[in-house]
Amino acid sequence: MIREQIEEKLRVAFQPAHLEVHDESYRHNVPAGSESHFKVVIVSDCFAGQRFLARHRLIYSELAAELAGGVHALALHTYTLKEWEGLQDTVLASPNCRGAGSLA
Numbered sequence: 001m002i003r004e005q006i007e008e009k010l011r012v013a014f015q016p017a018h019l020e021v022h023d024e025s026y027r028h029n030v031p032a033g034s035e036s037h038f039k040v041v042i043v044s045d046c047f048a049g050q051r052f053l054a055r056h057r058l059i060y061s062e063l064a065a066e067l068a069g070g071v072h073a074l075a076l077h078t079y080t081l082k083e084w085e086g087l088q089d090t091v092l093a094s095p096n097c098r099g100a101g102s103l104a
Contacts, residue, residue, distance in 0.1 A: 001035070002023075002035040002038075002066060002070070002071065003021050003022075003023045003035060003038065005066060006021050006038060006040070006063060006066055006071075007019065007021045009062050009063060009066075010040065010042055010059070010062065010063075013046075013058075013062045014042060014044040014046045014047075014058075014062075015044060015046070016042050016043055016044040017043045017044065017045070017081050017084070018041070018042070018043035018084060019040075019041070019042050019043070020039075020040070020041040020042075021038060021039075021040050022038065022039040022040075023035055023037070023038055024037045024038060024039050024075070025037045025038075035070070035071070036070060036071060036072040036073070037071075037072055037073045037075075038071060038073070038074050038075070039074075039075040039077070040059070040074060040075070040076050040077065040078075041077040041079075042059070042076075042077070042078055042079070043079045043080070043081055043083075043084040044078075044079075044080070044081075045080055045081055046058075047078055047079065047080050048080050052078060055076070055078040056076050056078065059074070059076055059078070060074075
């Protein structure tokens with residue numbers, strides 16, 4: 001449910017050419033069914049002329065309610081269409097959680 005909310009908000013705000021929202025909570029030290037850790041790959045020309053920090057701030061602003069309501073982490077990969085074409089549709093894998101498997 002939260003993944004879908006994130007996806008919808010980003011689609012409306014940035015009209016992306018490409019968007020992936022992955023729930024990576026299962027890779028972290030959280031209870032089963034948690035929706036707290038997400039990886040977002042978004043390609044939009046709305047990011048043209050902006051540095052990565054500015055792009056991330058725009059996304060944080062759009063997702064303020066989700067971040068205040070339980071989303072603990074966002075791994076953001078933000079690109080213009082030209083940057084994305086240069087990557088040939090490759091995005092780095094998220095690192096493993098340091099606390100995975102040690103749920104207290």
